[in-house]
Amino acid sequence: MRDVAAVAGVSVKTVSRVLNAEPNVSEELKERVRRAAATLNYELNVYAGGLRRMGARTNAIGLMLESVDDAFSAAIHRGVETVTRRHSIIVLAQSFEEDADRERTVVKEFLRRRVDGLILTTVSRDQAYLSAEAARGTSIVFVDRPAVSVAFDSVVSCNFDGAVAATRHLLEHGHRRLAYVGGDHEIWTLRERLRGYFDELDRWGVPRSDVVALTGVHGEEGARTEVHRMLDGPQPPTAIFAAHNRMTVGVLRALHERGRQHDVAMVGFDDVQLLDLLEPGVTVVAQDPHRLGELAAERLLARMAGNPLELETLTVPTTLIERGSGEIPGPFAA
Amino acid sequence: MRDVAAVAGVSVKTVSRVLNAEPNVSEELKERVRRAAATLNYELNVYAGGLRRMGARTNAIGLMLESVDDAFSAAIHRGVETVTRRHSIIVLAQSFEEDADRERTVVKEFLRRRVDGLILTTVSRDQAYLSAEAARGTSIVFVDRPAVSVAFDSVVSCNFDGAVAATRHLLEHGHRRLAYVGGDHEIWTLRERLRGYFDELDRWGVPRSDVVALTGVHGEEGARTEVHRMLDGPQPPTAIFAAHNRMTVGVLRALHERGRQHDVAMVGFDDVQLLDLLEPGVTVVAQDPHRLGELAAERLLARMAGNPLELETLTVPTTLIERGSGEIPGPFAA
DNA sequence: GTGAAAGCGCTAACAG
């Protein structure tokens, strides 16, 4: 900046004024400064400015996702970006991979960079470690899973309702021997989906002994293995509810390997590309991750702007999309 | 930091030493400082430090991708992250959406944040606007597409070879009326693939009049429409080469809608989840975007470390994966 | 309308 001032023959303050579009600079000096900056290829250093500036905004937010590489997470990321872009806010995205230690590390890394706000998906048992930071003025919004034992806004899908809808759909199509294939029970969304599954089974009076609920299944490969095992068992299920996108793919892989995709019904949670082109098409409870990201970002920006808002959990509805696999009739079909 | 010093009863410099793990501090003071920092929930401000520190590293890099939401881009992102994470370097990821104006805006935004390096996928006609920045010491590596009229390292897929392999595969299976369905001709990767397509056709002596090469196709929906149009035409192709992931999906959608997936051969460029479960499975030329990201990040870090390196374009090979759709025999099959 | 001086939070350089 000093160099620019020297080239333009003005003081650094005048350069600062011009580059920050502050008033009270003559057209002539504006022009000279701009030309000098262009010549020297100079860009303002936002951090140096932020240091002195009141409020010390960095115009950056931290976004922690399961993995930047996961389709669901990536859609949230994109949703956040569509909002932040309009405000020239930059997104620091980091994967935490369902690892509570890494979660802490990533958050700490964000705080050392003095982000103005955080949008977090978390897996730790509770997030009390964040309350001191919130007290210091950092805005925080949780996405996909609500905060535990701390008071922050959350934006989540209707996991319970979605699971109820999926389960009811299979029951209505005449299935009673259902199987739920889910992942880590530590994860809130999966607990909610399992709760919805059991809740609807209870409403229909289906005894727990008739159904299966697998909760510790590990990824796509785990789901595949479990389905093979179940199909080999004494009382194989006639319908499967896959509790998230990777489970869905694993279940499908097993069914196709067995050639059973046309006679074992299945509903997946979360939509995945190409599911409609499979034979049969795969019925899913679709989420709207892009919307989750947008809402979380909007909420965060409102908080950052200091708007007085009630603490809230925003819920995004899910949609059951019938494509064939969920409509395969069971033994009790009308 | 001053507060921490006050609480610990030491000077700020001692706090700085402890928190930066510098030597020459007694165990007792270390302990007192750490306790004070924990009490006050204090984290170092990396930017304030970087301002004074020689070299002024921000330990951040800018990553510009087509879209954080695109599976191919997201895999690059993940590859970059696996490398940067080991060095406590944070990634600012931004989508540019094949928009040259936005490309400039995003880069400028990165530079205002004084990133230590840039990993860029670009679409502008040339990137001369970056050379001044490079002269100032910012390391730059191009990923997926090479730099145009500026001398930077690049990490790219073997697009030409992959396209040759795909084309040859279809020719070998007895097809002569081929169709190439590609996107924007401004994009280097797509030009390379088209070049590979024509090159192999020429080698086989297939006249251009026998084949189709669509280059301005717009996204998945555009590809779908074009395939319908071709199938309605007087001389429909017996085999289709879809030049990237979204084209692949669009082509498949059209073929399935027509019920022609079993008699029109097809090879896609870039692998997509679930392609193996379709009927028939979809043959593709797979790229390794994760590897692209890793290599780009490694190269960038080596540059940032000041290693003297020759300017280079690293090339990642592609792999033809046979799954059925590409092996559908054509009229000239042996 | 413009600029000089002070200071944001931190570390380099040096003194003790």
Added chain:
DNA sequence: CTGTTAGCGCTTTCAC
């Protein structure tokens, strides 16, 4: 081993 002073690049404050 520990502290003091100066200054990184910028903006605030205030004088002209």
